[in-house]
Amino acid sequence: MKNLVTSIWQFYVDGFRSMTLGRTLWLIIAIKxxxxxxxxxxxxxxxxxxxxxxxxxxxxxxxxxLIMRAGR
Known part of the structure; x- marks a missing residue:
């Protein structure tokens, strides 16, 4: 289980390191x-x-x- 979590974490870390356009898009998303x-x-x-x-x-x-609006 720990090995699975570590490999998933490493997959995302490597993916974010190699992004070029993605960093700009994530910055736009964060600002919005x-x-x-x-x-x-x-x-x-x-x-x-x-x-x-x-x-x-x-x-x-x-x-x-709630009581007043339910009585209407």
Missing amino acids: LFIMFFILRLFFFPNYLNEAAGEGDKEDYVSSE
Whole structure:
């Protein structure tokens, strides 16, 4: 089992060492993920639950919203 894990690890290490275009593509992917998960989240997806529920009342706020919306 240990030999299998070591050979798989070595396969990927050798593959990443010999990449030329792949490194550029992985860099582009990393930059896009950073933009999507950190930059866009900060500006376009505010934490609505903290604003609406206040401090410490998140459970009560969620349960009351679920009950109100189920009664419609």
